[in-house]
Amino acid sequence: MSKKEGAGGLIAEIMRTMTARSSSGWVAGLLTMAFLILGAGFYFDLWGHPLRDPLIPLVDTNFISTATARMSAADLVRTGGDTSGLDCYTCHEKNKVLKLKFDAQGNVVVPKEHDDIVMAHGRHNRNNNCYNCHDETNLELLQTRDGRHLKIVESPALCGSCHGPTYRDWEAGVHGRTSGYWKRELGPIERKVCTSCHNPHSPPFPSRQPAPQPHLLHPAGNSSPS
């Protein structure tokens, strides 16, 4: 092959070679097609629908919120929320001691004005007496068993008067939620109080919906793992 024929000569040569062994051209062509189809298999399924990784929805931002389980009275006052529920004497009369009513089993009967309160503090009904914690002479105060009187927002000392070991842990920062700085020189630590997580009338920590489970990269048979 002379130089001036260049690429044209090369193609002619290939064509001639292929024609000479007529089947090899077809074989090369078929193989190329087969590989292209196999390659397409990475992008499309048998019915021509594009293959995509399963779309994983973004997680609800509630699951990354650092809010506590509930709002304590102290938080409510601090954030300027609706504190009308803490103002006992808009409804109650001052200097009048309220008599508690009990049913046949000795459980305190919660009046319908306070039907949002579920009395479930501990296993014994003697724990579920309003005046264990509330001061019967001044409803806006709390009272401990040893006779101290505390404001509503000072509730940790009240809880601590019975729950000593837990209170000790809480004071050490070990029981309950913290946020902020572990290194106190660099910034403040933000403490939560007992009632930021526990409802004082029904203290067990409430159950909640869990955040989504991990998604598999390629779920078997399109079914999500459960």
Add this chain to the structure above:
Amino acid sequence: MPDLNPSDDPVSEGTSRRKFLRTSAVLASGVAALTASLAPLRELADYTSVERFMQKHYKEMTPAQMQKVLDRIAREVEQQYGVRPKVKDYKPMDGAEFRYCLNLTRCIGCRKCVHACVAENNQSRNPEIQYIRVLKMPHGSLDMEKAEHYYSPAAVPEKGFFYMPVQCQQCENPPCVKVCPVKATWQEPDGITVIDYDWCIGCRYCEAACPYFARRFNWTKPSIPKDRLNPDMSYLGNRPRRQGVMEKCHFCIQRTRQGRYPACLEVCPAGARKFGNVLDPESEVSYILKNKRVFIQLKEELGTSPRFFYYFDV
């Protein structure tokens, strides 16, 4: 045998129109296949750049060189996500060695820590990369074979089960560091085992060596929605990773080296997670290790000596 000299026979067997078209079609499809097979090379720029290729090892970089690298990372992140990040390299504090304590009595298995971690540390959302696995196990045993991590009931905790979140244990004797062939992962003086994502070659030896399933590999390019990107980044911590590198929990290095608590701790609604400096006798972790029924370092028989402790309330 065909005549190889076309000048001898000007109308040789090869030159009919049909044969020409057939051969051209074969050649064209061959070229197309070759182009398609080389297509991944077009994304090469996403994998590396001359600057990154010439970059020195983290421990050998001068502060000026580090600043150049941080600027490059900020530029790359802005190019990819359209958000100008604040990228820094936080150094360990003097007199600080971290411990993590997790209260198994308190954990309710809500998985909030998993997702707060993803949000803080810019992990890939699709496919999902998560540093924390929460294991659900029946009461009365600590048998990993009975652990379930895909649980999804309407409400947790479920009766008869306890929940055990597992993440990087920041071992004092880390097997992952020993197996790394390129020294892309090492232990820092404050106890955090870190990864230099620019030095990692993606061999996944560390993933195989870790007994805690703590390390994750970026099989594909991580995808993070722009509005979920955390712009406070650190070199060894939460800057976006590339395809083909390892990543894992680093105790939120960008937070904890500034004195803050990790993200998983702050989001825990039950207060089950405690973190601090064990060299400070007043810290929460010192109190727990002294006073609580600290019952395991996970798989302590392996001798990895984790800096992550599980304990119970007594």
